[in-house]
Each structure stands twice: as C-alpha cells, then as structure tokens.
Amino acid sequence: MNLSISLIVNGVGRDVELEDPRVTLLDLLRERLHLTGTKKGCDRGQCGACTVLIDGRRVNSCLALAISHDGADVLTIEGVARSDQLHPLQAAFIAHDGFQCGFCTPGQIMSALGLIREGQAGEDPERVREGMSGNLCRCGAYSGITDAVLEVQKSLNEASQRRSA
Amino acid sequence: MKTFDYIRPASIAEAVAAAAEPGTAYLAGGTNLLDLMKGGITRQPPRRRLAPAGA
Numbered sequence: 476m477n478l479s480i481s482l483i484v485n486g487v488g489r490d491v492e493l494e495d496p497r498v499t500l501l502d503l504l505r506e507r508l509h510l511t512g513t514k515k516g517c518d519r520g521q522c523g524a525c526t527v528l529i530d531g532r533r534v535n536s537c538l539a540l541a542i543s544h545d546g547a548d549v550l551t552i553e554g555v556a557r558s559d560q561l562h563p564l565q566a567a568f569i570a571h572d573g574f575q576c577g578f579c580t581p582g583q584i585m586s587a588l589g590l591i592r593e594g595q596a597g598e599d600p601e602r603v604r605e606g607m608s609g610n611l612c613r614c615g616a617y618s619g620i621t622d623a624v625l626e627v628q629k630s631l632n633e634a635s636q637r638r639s640a
Numbered sequence: 641m642k643t644f645d646y647i648r649p650a651s652i653a654e655a656v657a658a659a660a661e662p663g664t665a666y667l668a669g670g671t672n673l674l675d676l677m678k679g680g681i682t683r684q685p686p687r688r689r690l691a692p693a694g695a
Binding site for chain 1: 641643644645646667671674675678679
C-alpha cells in the first residue's frame with residue numbers, strides 16, 4: 476500500500492512517506508516537517524489549537540488524517556508573516572492583548588484568517604465570537620481576540636472600499 | 641488508536657462494495673470517526689476506512 480503523499484505547505488512542495496495511515500496532519504506538521512507552530516492542545520478537535528488552513532478552509536489538523544489530504548495546500552502559522560513583517564492579524568493580536576500564554580494563539584490566528592476569508596463575520600462582535608468559538612483560550616483573552624479580529628476585518632473592508640472607490 | 645487499512649475507492653460502486661464488508665466505515669470528513677476511534681469509543685472499531693470516492 477502506497478502511503479506517500481505530496482503537500483504544499485506554506486507555499487513549498489513537500490513529499491512525505493507515511494509509515495502508517497493513522498498519522499494526523501497535525502503530527503505530520505509537527506513531527507515530520509518540524510513546523511511546531513501548530514499546537515497540539517486536546518488532540519480531540521475540541522480546543523482549536525491545531526487549526527490550519529487546508530485549501531483556504533480552516534480545519535482541526537488533529538482530526539485530519541494526513542493521507543486524506545494528498546495534494547492539499549496547507550497554510551500554517553509559519554506561513555502567515557511576510558519575511559520579517561507580521562501579518563496584520565498578528566500585529567493586531569499584539570496591539571489588543573489577544574493572548575496571555577500564547578499557546579492557543581497560532582490556532583486563533585489561523586482561525587481568524589479563515590473567518591475573514593469566509594467573509595461571514597462582518598463587523599459584528601457577536602458574530603466574530605461565534606465564528607471563533609471553536610478556538611478555546613484558557614487564559615481568557617477573548618475580548619482582546621475579538622477586538623483584534625474586528626480591527627483587521629474593519630481595515631480590510633476600508634481597504635477594499637478604497638480600491639472600489 | 642488501533643490500526644486500520646485505508647482504502648481509496650476509485651468509484652462510487654467500488655466504495656459501496658468495499659463498505660459492505662464488515663468492519664468498514666466511511667471516513668468522510670473524519671472529524672467524528674477519528675475522534676471516536678482515538679478515544680476508543682466506537683464499540684467495534686472499524687478495521688478499514690474509506691475515503692470518499694474521487695477524493
């Protein structure tokens with residue numbers, strides 16, 4: 476049985492030989508590709524710390540079998556910043572104290588990125604909270620997280636309005 | 641998690657035939673089945689899992 480897969484991870488093509496079909500995408504990223512920015516929190520799909528984007532959609536990588544995603548385009552927290560320039564979401568999380576210990580932050584930022592791409596949150600804090608409800612923060616930085624997402628959402632909306640004006 | 645065989649059927653007919661064998665489960669998105677298997681909660685852990693046809 477051929478268990479080798481090819482992925483694009485943060486824009487780079489990676490070929491991985493799997494020895495077992497049980498390998499999750501999370502373990503592949505962390506243990507095989509050494510991209511440890513994606514965190515293993517509960518490993519049960521309940522906390523969202525392992526959130527990555529697969530083909531632009533947010534996914535709990537702990538509940539994704541790597542072998543199921545042959546050919547996928549995966550974006551992790553390592554691929555978010557542009558060289559030494561933080562992504563606006565990363566900057567906003569710092570500006571709004573959107574974290575304390577930081578363990579959930581990679582997942583929070585990937586989820587926020589997915590939420591913004593989905594375009595379903597708008598500027599309504601309640602909808603942002605709902606859209607981010609799959610990502611737990613045990614430090615309780617939720618208000619800062621919501622503020623950060625809202626700020627980036629707002630600046631993106633303004634930018635797109637300026638472009639269309 | 642107990643080990644299993646991972647099958648990628650090439651057609652719907654192939655998937656249906658493979659799934660008819662005892663101990664086989666459709667993986668679909670996997671978030672439910674995988675969670676139950678990790679926790680050892682499924683009463684009869686599937687021996688084999690199917691990816692959706694064409695996926």
